Amino acid sequence: MKRxxxxxxxxxxxxxxVILTPLAIILYQSLLDGPxxxxxxxGSLEAFRFVFVDPDFHRALGTTAALAAGMTAIAVPxxxxxxxxxxxxxxxxxxxxxxxxxxxxxxxPVVLSLGYIVAVGPVGFITLWAKPFxxxxxxxxxxxxxxxxIAGLTHIPYVYLYAxxxxxxxxxxxxxxxxxxxxxxxxxxIDVSLPLVRPAILYSxxxxxxLGFELFGLPLVLGDPEGRLVLATYLYKLTNKLGVPSYxxxxxxxxxxxxxxxxxxxxxxxxxxxxxxxxxxxxxxxxERPLPLGPWRWPAAALMAAWLLATVxxxxxxxxxxxxxxxWGEGVHLFEVLTLDHFREVFDDGRAMRAxxxxxxxxxxxxxxxxxxxxxxxxxxHRWKSRLTKVLDYLVMxxxxxxxxxxxxxxxxxxxxxxxxxxxxxxxxxxxxxxxVVWFAYGNRIVSSALMQVxxxxxxxxxxxxxxxxxxxxxxxxxxxxxxxxxxxxxIFAIFVREYSIGVYLYGPDTxxxxxxxxxxxxAGSMDLVAALSxxxxxxxxxxxSVALRLGVRLNx
Amino acid sequence: MPKLIISDVHKKxxxxxxxxxxxxxxxxxxxxxxxxxxxxxxxxxxxxxxGLDHPDTGRITLDDLVFFDSSxxxxxxxEKRNLGLVFQSxxxxxxxxxxxxxxxxxxxxxxxxxxxxxxxxxxxAQIGLEALATRxxxxxxxxxxxxxxxxxxxxxxxxxxxxxxxxxxxxxxLREEARLWLRELIQRLGISAVMVTxxxxxxxxxxxxxxxxxKGRIEQDATxxxxxxxxxxxxxxEFMGTNNRLEGRILEVRGGRAxxxxxxxxxxxxxxxxxxxxxxxxxxxxxxxxxxxxxxxENRLEARLGTAAYLGDRxxxxxxxxxxxxxxxxxxxxxxxxxxxxxxASSLWIF
Numbered sequence: 001m002k003r004x005x006x007x008x009x010x011x012x013x014x015x016x017x018v019i020l021t022p023l024a025i026i027l028y029q030s031l032l033d034g035p036x037x038x039x040x041x042x043g044s045l046e047a048f049r050f051v052f053v054d055p056d057f058h059r060a061l062g063t064t065a066a067l068a069a070g071m072t073a074i075a076v077p078x079x080x081x082x083x084x085x086x087x088x089x090x091x092x093x094x095x096x097x098x099x100x101x102x103x104x105x106x107x108x109p110v111v112l113s114l115g116y117i118v119a120v121g122p123v124g125f126i127t128l129w130a131k132p133f134x135x136x137x138x139x140x141x142x143x144x145x146x147x148x149x150i151a152g153l154t155h156i157p158y159v160y161l162y163a164x165x166x167x168x169x170x171x172x173x174x175x176x177x178x179x180x181x182x183x184x185x186x187x188x189x190i191d192v193s194l195p196l197v198r199p200a201i202l203y204s205x206x207x208x209x210x211l212g213f214e215l216f217g218l219p220l221v222l223g224d225p226e227g228r229l230v231l232a233t234y235l236y237k238l239t240n241k242l243g244v245p246s247y248x249x250x251x252x253x254x255x256x257x258x259x260x261x262x263x264x265x266x267x268x269x270x271x272x273x274x275x276x277x278x279x280x281x282x283x284x285x286x287x288e289r290p291l292p293l294g295p296w297r298w299p300a301a302a303l304m305a306a307w308l309l310a311t312v313x314x315x316x317x318x319x320x321x322x323x324x325x326x327x328w329g330e331g332v333h334l335f336e337v338l339t340l341d342h343f344r345e346v347f348d349d350g351r352a353m354r355a356x357x358x359x360x361x362x363x364x365x366x367x368x369x370x371x372x373x374x375x376x377x378x379x380x381x382h383r384w385k386s387r388l389t390k391v392l393d394y395l396v397m398x399x400x401x402x403x404x405x406x407x408x409x410x411x412x413x414x415x416x417x418x419x420x421x422x423x424x425x426x427x428x429x430x431x432x433x434x435x436x437v438v439w440f441a442y443g444n445r446i447v448s449s450a451l452m453q454v455x456x457x458x459x460x461x462x463x464x465x466x467x468x469x470x471x472x473x474x475x476x477x478x479x480x481x482x483x484x485x486x487x488x489x490x491x492i493f494a495i496f497v498r499e500y501s502i503g504v505y506l507y508g509p510d511t512x513x514x515x516x517x518x519x520x521x522x523x524a525g526s527m528d529l530v531a532a533l534s535x536x537x538x539x540x541x542x543x544x545x546s547v548a549l550r551l552g553v554r555l556n557x
Numbered sequence: 558m559p560k561l562i563i564s565d566v567h568k569k570x571x572x573x574x575x576x577x578x579x580x581x582x583x584x585x586x587x588x589x590x591x592x593x594x595x596x597x598x599x600x601x602x603x604x605x606x607x608g609l610d611h612p613d614t615g616r617i618t619l620d621d622l623v624f625f626d627s628s629x630x631x632x633x634x635x636e637k638r639n640l641g642l643v644f645q646s647x648x649x650x651x652x653x654x655x656x657x658x659x660x661x662x663x664x665x666x667x668x669x670x671x672x673x674x675x676x677x678x679x680x681x682a683q684i685g686l687e688a689l690a691t692r693x694x695x696x697x698x699x700x701x702x703x704x705x706x707x708x709x710x711x712x713x714x715x716x717x718x719x720x721x722x723x724x725x726x727x728x729x730x731l732r733e734e735a736r737l738w739l740r741e742l743i744q745r746l747g748i749s750a751v752m753v754t755x756x757x758x759x760x761x762x763x764x765x766x767x768x769x770x771x772k773g774r775i776e777q778d779a780t781x782x783x784x785x786x787x788x789x790x791x792x793x794x795e796f797m798g799t800n801n802r803l804e805g806r807i808l809e810v811r812g813g814r815a816x817x818x819x820x821x822x823x824x825x826x827x828x829x830x831x832x833x834x835x836x837x838x839x840x841x842x843x844x845x846x847x848x849x850x851x852x853x854x855e856n857r858l859e860a861r862l863g864t865a866a867y868l869g870d871r872x873x874x875x876x877x878x879x880x881x882x883x884x885x886x887x888x889x890x891x892x893x894x895x896x897x898x899x900x901x902a903s904s905l906w907i908f
Contacts, residue, residue: 171646171648173644173645173646173648174648174650174651176607176609176635176642176644176648177642177644177648177649177650177709178650178661179608179609179634179635179636180607180608180609180635180636180638180640180641180642180710180719181636181661181662181665181709181710181713182636182637182639182662182665182666182713183636183661183665184634184636187665191661192650195652196650196651196652198652292634294634
């Protein structure tokens with residue numbers, strides 16, 4: 001006699017409502033001819049017609065496709081190569097390099113882009129320094145080629161994450177067999193290691209492709225000077241385009257983005273099933289033996305250093321330097337313009353201080369609450385033989401296909417549209433809810449990987465000595481995943497501090513966060529404040545991650 | 558004419574000395590087994606020959622090629638050594654078919670495609686797997702995978718073939734057949750081989766010569782018959798076969814024989830170590846040399862049956878004699894009580 005699992009069913013239902021409502025409201029709004037709150041709005045396809053004939057939209061779509069394809073073409077091969085070098089070879093410094101490698105994932109793309117402008121923009125530090133040697137401005141940061149290159153290089157860590165975890169599971173004996181058969185290190189990589197992790201690489205390729213379609217911060221900052229729009233920035237500009245709230249048009253663009261990313265998310269899910277196809281049994285008692293690179297060792301290290309320089313050092317040093325100088329331009333001498341004024345300005349500015357406080361509280365308390373929510377959902381699905389776990393599986397996909405910008409917009413509408421929720425609109429709760437939903441897939445993955453490490457026999461043993469389900473969870477499961485949950489909290493902290501796109505629309509007098517304030521201040525042109533806030537933002541992320549690293553949390557969850 | 562020469566190879570892993578001065582030579586066409594318990598350093602030694610691990614000091618050469626030499630800090634990378642290695646896990650590449658797995662070494666050696674096809678087919682025919690060439694490794698059985706791994710290591714005519722516990726992943730029944738099959742194949746091809754194993758039966762069956770290793774040193778280097786019938790040390794005597802062990806004291810030494818005695822018993826045996834009367838010593842006798850007797854006599858002890866277990870082809874009996882617990886194998890369970898147990902002096906080794 002089994003009782004009906006009320007709690008579990010309720011958790012699934014609540015999750016479904018919270019995740020699907022924003023999606024539903026976007027679809028609904030896209031089918032109206034005006035904002036949903038205006039009584040005169042009627043159902044029509046007018047909004048679709050308007051957007052689809054807009055030449056700006058077509059240009060944005062084309063740019064987005066080129067950007068997504070280009071960055072995938074750059075990130076996938078380089079990311080796979082990097083993973084091979086890091087995981088399988090005796091590359092110098094590979095033990096301490098890994099956290100550094102993942103930096104681009106944890107730094108807001110807006111901050112990175114601003115860093116690039118400051119370092120290698122038309123009047124950037126490096127540009128001005130290089131000009132006398134190379135003549136004329138040697139490069140154009142705002143060209144399509146530059147944007148694609150930067151997008152590609154900064155997305156290498158995502159490929160690295162998947163390729164490296166797959167490579168770790170390939171038995172070293174397979175590579176050793178190739179070596180004794182007569183293959184050098186490069187041949188081993190090309191003939192054995194990389195083909196074995198091809199499913200994981202393919203998977204990461206699809207991921208990069210849809211991240212490319214959702215790109216917002218990078219093209220917002222780098223595409224703006226030459227008026228280059230992608231779908232997300234086109235959506236963002238629509239807000240101001242007509243003067244009146246053009247919710248129906250924004251909803252249409254959101255639907256287009258979702259329509260592109262959903263099939264890709266689905267494809268990714270299909271690929272995940274195959275990703276473990278070649279995972280092989282390891283030989284007994286075999287320890288990791290890195291493949292000697294021989295003469296390739298130092299060229300490989302140089303390649304690695306160049307990439308780190310370009311994607312981590314250059315933008316971060318750039319933005320930091322900019323936050324400490326009063327002005328910058330041709331003929332300015334660095335030591336004459338050094339100043340702490342911008343940071344003083346931040347501390348005197350009410351809005352900036354509020355944004356910092358908001359960001360930190362959302363990250364600490366909101367992060368803990370979010371992890372608690374992910375844990376409840378994770379425990380609900382944990383060892384539950386029910387078709388409803390499949391439903392949860394599919395629900396996870398929804399937020400993945402919904403970029404932060406659109407999720408923020410959707411939640412803004414939810415809190416306007418659903419009358420009982422209206423008082424909560426414009427509060428930090430609405431921001432927290434949006435954050436929690438957008439990062440649901442990520443949080444869910446961390447929590448369930450912790451849950452998967454709990455051997456079923458440990459819980460079965462508790463059950464045979466007479467523990468009820470809730471006692472098993474409280475006395476066995478939760479204590480065992482405690483460390484995993486703390487790790488999840490720290491990672492979510494870093495991710496929430498970094499977040500900028502969700503707050504773009506949920507941005508109110510009491511709810512600004514650092515990320516969205518940077519976007520808004522950048523739009524208004526106050527570069528001094530932006531640079532100082534960016535540095536503070538990066539420092540907060542770094543603080544969270546260094547605690548995580550100190551505790552031994554793996555960043556590549 | 559020696560071929561592979563290993564001289565004074567040392568290897569430390571942290572504080573743990575894995576190899577402490579191993580030297581031996583292998584002649585052309587010889588099949589040598591590195592036999593030892595886990596932790597004896599046998600796998601490390603094999604990997605050092607293959608070039609997958611490097612010793613700290615020592616020298617490894619094959620004919621005129623220097624594989625490793627710590628004095629001149631010469632190290633030849635594994636891929637240049639032209640050896641065949643069969644892994645314990647087989648390490649077949651799961652993304653390649655049987656044919657492609659075997660062909661890979663030839664492809665790396667830039668053999669023309671037509672020749673590759675011919676040579677791979679020939680070697681697959683030799684191991685009886687030509688029909689499975691287009692299958693993937695996970696589509697063939699464990700025994701077949703083991704043969705593919707062997708074919709992959711043999712196809713490019715390596716100077717030497719190395720086998721790491723080649724039969725340990727097979728079922729007991731299959732292993733017995735594979736043992737003979739492997740010996741026949743190696744003999745037919747006339748290649749030199751070094752095989753690592755912890756299974757004495759495997760070493761006895763396949764090898765021409767056995768190097769018994771313990772704690773990073775060679776305990777004994779002998780033919781299978783020599784190592785089983787003339788063990789040089791107590792370790793060698795006890796590692797091979799199934800034995801009775803008797804702890805006692807030397808009472809008398811006469812020629813090559815000694816009288817070993819304990820509480821209520823005295824037995825003559827062959828003295829195989831430097832011992833003088835009064836020294837503590839250990840007697841070892843194989844179970845198959847320990848026999849039941851119906852009457853008393855020299856080197857016989859009066860015994861009482863403890864228990865007997867039926868093993869199908871024999872009975873495994875435990876007997877108590879003068880405070881000793883001894884095992885023996887008998888064709889039938891002893892019916893008579895009391896009985897006598899005979900430990901022939903020629904089969905009792907005293908260390």
